[in-house]
Amino acid sequence: MTANILLICGSLNQTTMMHRISEHLSGCRCYFTPFYATGLLGAFSKIGLLDFSILGGKHLKATQAYLAAHNLSVDYGGKAREYDAVITCTDLIVPGNIRGRRLILVQEGITEPEDFSFTLVRRLKLPRFIANTAATGLSDAYDFFCVASPGYRDFFVRKGVRRDKIVVTGIPNFDNARTFLANDFPEKHYVLVATSSVRETGKWDNRAQFLEKVGQIAGDRPLIFKLHPNENARRARREIEAVFPQANIYTEGNTNAMIANCDVLITQYSSVVYVGLALGKEVYSNFDVAELRRLMPIQNEGRSAQRIAEVCKQVVRTSLRHLRRPEARRRLSRKWRFSDG
Numbered sequence: 001m002t003a004n005i006l007l008i009c010g011s012l013n014q015t016t017m018m019h020r021i022s023e024h025l026s027g028c029r030c031y032f033t034p035f036y037a038t039g040l041l042g043a044f045s046k047i048g049l050l051d052f053s054i055l056g057g058k059h060l061k062a063t064q065a066y067l068a069a070h071n072l073s074v075d076y077g078g079k080a081r082e083y084d085a086v087i088t089c090t091d092l093i094v095p096g097n098i099r100g101r102r103l104i105l106v107q108e109g110i111t112e113p114e115d116f117s118f119t120l121v122r123r124l125k126l127p128r129f130i131a132n133t134a135a136t137g138l139s140d141a142y143d144f145f146c147v148a149s150p151g152y153r154d155f156f157v158r159k160g161v162r163r164d165k166i167v168v169t170g171i172p173n174f175d176n177a178r179t180f181l182a183n184d185f186p187e188k189h190y191v192l193v194a195t196s197s198v199r200e201t202g203k204w205d206n207r208a209q210f211l212e213k214v215g216q217i218a219g220d221r222p223l224i225f226k227l228h229p230n231e232n233a234r235r236a237r238r239e240i241e242a243v244f245p246q247a248n249i250y251t252e253g254n255t256n257a258m259i260a261n262c263d264v265l266i267t268q269y270s271s272v273v274y275v276g277l278a279l280g281k282e283v284y285s286n287f288d289v290a291e292l293r294r295l296m297p298i299q300n301e302g303r304s305a306q307r308i309a310e311v312c313k314q315v316v317r318t319s320l321r322h323l324r325r326p327e328a329r330r331r332l333s334r335k336w337r338f339s340d341g
Helices: 012-022 039-046 057-069 116-124 128-135 150-159 177-181 207-218 233-243 255-261 273-278 289-295 304-317 326-335
Strands: 003-008 028-033 085-088 103-106 144-147 166-168 191-194 223-226 248-250 264-267 282-284
Touching (some): 003 304, 012 028, 012 057, 012 304, 028 304, 116 128, 144 304, 273 289
Parallel strands (some): 003 028, 191 223, 264 282
16 A cells, blocks of 8 residues: 655745655655644634744745746645645644654754753643744654764753664765755855854854954955844845945845855854754854764765655654564664764
């Protein structure tokens, strides 16, 4: 029997990850859905109250446009059929209709710092989305969690994720950085600043202090700013132009190409820092750079999507009763000890 696989999208990064994984699910029927929620959150998203998140707004429009452009089969909310397995890039919200099904979680990228909101979520059992990506992996609602590197395996175990559920596969979009060196971005030899949408997620961001740091690092070198897709672009542009009137500011464009052509990369909490590290750039981050080097996604020449698809196929072939036993998961995990993970 041919397996039905639901791939849950979200941001454009998550959507392209899902697409790449699906390309290796030969023999399966793959269906895609923009990110969704059930219950009260689902009701809020339908009336536009959550348009600042991947549940709506420009993230939803970008995902819909991508799915249409690539002629991918869409099943909004996974309602049209029964699924043998589900693949998603976040467990901050786990829709009610996929709970209890075979579920594979894929790490999207870097996670936010474990601040006060993370502490509240852990201690008071508050909804995980309050802590944003800092709470990635804490649902325990999945069967396997595909992560970027051995460093991230240890990182998530420290947070409380069960080791027997973690598989080091690498993650699509961050596993073959050298391919970004061949690009048509016209500028070269500059300082690139990749901002983050910290304020848009309700957290504190001292933008004035950050821009002061940028000035100290850049000196008199050319500056390019690439704004986060979720950021209030009008406000960010106004703040940057007040300090760096000569800087080029991009709200769109290929960030990876911009990183490939820069001499220095300055980030806040963005996953693109890993592209800079993989390409040997001089890198600055709000995170400790030595720790980022330990966590850095493995570079496996783009094989992560294939490996995640392999995990999914094995999960489909395994009975739920067997899959939910820790020792059985450990035996499966031993089959997936990839040479670079």
